[in-house]
Amino acid sequence: MRYVSTRGQSASIGFLDAVLAGLAPDGGLYVPAEWPSFTAKEIAAFAGKPYAQVAAAVVGKFVGDDIPTADLAEMCEEAYATFAHTAVTPIKQLTPNRYLLELFHGPTLAFKDVAMQLLGRLYDYVLERQSRKMTIICATSGDTGGAAVEAFRGRKNARIVALFPEGRISEVQRRFMTTAADANVACVSILGSFDDCQHIVKQAFQDDQFRHAVDLSGVNSINWARIAAQSVYYFTSAVALGAPEREVAFVVPTGNFGDAYAAFVARKLGLPIHSVTAATNSNDILARAIETGRYARGAVAATQSPAMDIQVASNFERLYFEAVRRDGTETARAFRAFADTGLLDIPPGAHAWMRELFRGASVSEADTAKTMLSTLNETGEVIDPHTAVGLAAAVSVDVPASVPVVVLSTAHPAKFPEAVQAATGLLPATPRATPDLSKKPEKFERLPADGSSVKAFVRTFAANS
Numbered sequence: 216m217r218y219v220s221t222r223g224q225s226a227s228i229g230f231l232d233a234v235l236a237g238l239a240p241d242g243g244l245y246v247p248a249e250w251p252s253f254t255a256k257e258i259a260a261f262a263g264k265p266y267a268q269v270a271a272a273v274v275g276k277f278v279g280d281d282i283p284t285a286d287l288a289e290m291c292e293e294a295y296a297t298f299a300h301t302a303v304t305p306i307k308q309l310t311p312n313r314y315l316l317e318l319f320h321g322p323t324l325a326f327k328d329v330a331m332q333l334l335g336r337l338y339d340y341v342l343e344r345q346s347r348k349m350t351i352i353c354a355t356s357g358d359t360g361g362a363a364v365e366a367f368r369g370r371k372n373a374r375i376v377a378l379f380p381e382g383r384i385s386e387v388q389r390r391f392m393t394t395a396a397d398a399n400v401a402c403v404s405i406l407g408s409f410d411d412c413q414h415i416v417k418q419a420f421q422d423d424q425f426r427h428a429v430d431l432s433g434v435n436s437i438n439w440a441r442i443a444a445q446s447v448y449y450f451t452s453a454v455a456l457g458a459p460e461r462e463v464a465f466v467v468p469t470g471n472f473g474d475a476y477a478a479f480v481a482r483k484l485g486l487p488i489h490s491v492t493a494a495t496n497s498n499d500i501l502a503r504a505i506e507t508g509r510y511a512r513g514a515v516a517a518t519q520s521p522a523m524d525i526q527v528a529s530n531f532e533r534l535y536f537e538a539v540r541r542d543g544t545e546t547a548r549a550f551r552a553f554a555d556t557g558l559l560d561i562p563p564g565a566h567a568w569m570r571e572l573f574r575g576a577s578v579s580e581a582d583t584a585k586t587m588l589s590t591l592n593e594t595g596e597v598i599d600p601h602t603a604v605g606l607a608a609a610v611s612v613d614v615p616a617s618v619p620v621v622v623l624s625t626a627h628p629a630k631f632p633e634a635v636q637a638a639t640g641l642l643p644a645t646p647r648a649t650p651d652l653s654k655k656p657e658k659f660e661r662l663p664a665d666g667s668s669v670k671a672f673v674r675t676f677a678a679n680s
């Protein structure tokens with residue numbers, strides 16, 4: 216299976232290289248050169264299969280011959296054995312036609328674990344075979360960092376640096392990163408926003424000398440293996456609800472557009488998805504882009520759902536590339552102009568194509584809190600603020616009565632105890648399997664939002680670990 220850049224100027228690469236690559240050298244994102252697909256019969260056969268087996272089949276479509284089937288199956292088996300629920304990503308019915316897809320049963324209580332647990336094992340596998348040691352740098356709006364640290368800590372062939380925006384993530388989120396005592400983990404509190412962190416990472420990748428010096432790699436939501444791993448739960452949930460005979464609609468709490476784009480990938484693979492609603496908090500760049508055709512950066516506002524406090528949605532470039540019929544030159548022009556001006560007008564034909572699958576909805580802080588309370592009152596379920604954004608957006612989703620609406624529940628409520636308590640009066644209990652991190656010592660550096668300070672820090676860390 217070959218991968219090409221959305222900007223059309225980089226040579227194609229294989230799956231294993233795409234796993235390690237992060238951004239393409241031309242600044243684009245890797246996508247499959249051709250879309251694989253399943254037949255309806257193959258999709259129907261997923262019914263009743265264990266999650267790890269469906270994962271091996273779906274991810275296997277993107278791996279091609281690069282990893283022997285038995286090895287991939289074993290990695291999937293191990294990755295999903297770390298989850299505290301035997302169904303891995305169970306669905307829960309809320310109303311006759313509305314369901315929650317619980318993605319938070321992994322070790323750090325957010326959906327990022329689903330992809331990261333597999334990615335950590337894929338890295339080990341590839342680096343072992345290449346006798347190579349890499350430095351992973353990861354900008355996090357909260358949950359990616361913890362999931363990445365958990366997936367990579369103690370691994371022999373990779374060290375990890377997690378950058379997070381100071382004061383913009385919850386204490387629980389921070390402690391999942393900063394309490395890892397392993398020598399191959401470094402955490403950096405950046406005096407800036409998540410977009411600043413993401414910008415520093417992008418700059419680091421564009422600095423060839425630095426990239427080679429520390430053998431840099433990225434596991435942010437642009438990583439293709441993460442997207443592939445995230446497309447799996449669209450299959451397991453839709454099949455459980457009657458696919459492929461029946462269409463299913465999804466509502467996806469969205470920040471960097473990785474999870475919502477993975478729904479598009481599932482549809483490309485043949486899953487009959489009715490529609491995908493990208494639900495944002497008041498940082499609504501994506502909801503606006505999908506609704507109006509204008510992708511325009513705004514200022515980042517802090518909300519109750521901090522993992523979605525993002526105004527540049529990296530994976531949107533992948534959808535744009537498809538929307539302009541895989542024209543790399545046009546994609547490069549559009550996203551270079553966006554980097555300079557913060558504005559991109561989607562051509563009308565491309566916008567109409569996006570709207571065949573996607574809808575956008577933004578949810579206010581007040582409606583997020585109200586939804587946490589009403590869900591508790593009506594169903595007894597305690598939900599986290601990111602899930603609440605999705606559920607609030609689901610109210611306006613327009614589907615025929617025969618189409619079930621599945622809202623992705625992206626974090627466990629115990630990960631955002633302050634917001635949940637403020638909205639419902641209840642303090643959510645931490646699941647039994649989660650270790651108590653509140654008394655463990657924290658280890659992190661504080662640095663200004665400036666690329667050269669971060670690079671200097673990473674060089675020293677890489678030289679000494």
Ligand SMILES: *Cc1c(COP(=O)(O)O)cnc(C)c1O
Pocket residue numbers: 325326327357358359436468469470471472473474475522523601625626
């Ligand atoms: C990362 C995250 C999101 C947003 O996912 P994207 O793939 O960035 O759109 C939503 N909710 C939670 C809890 C997250 O951690």
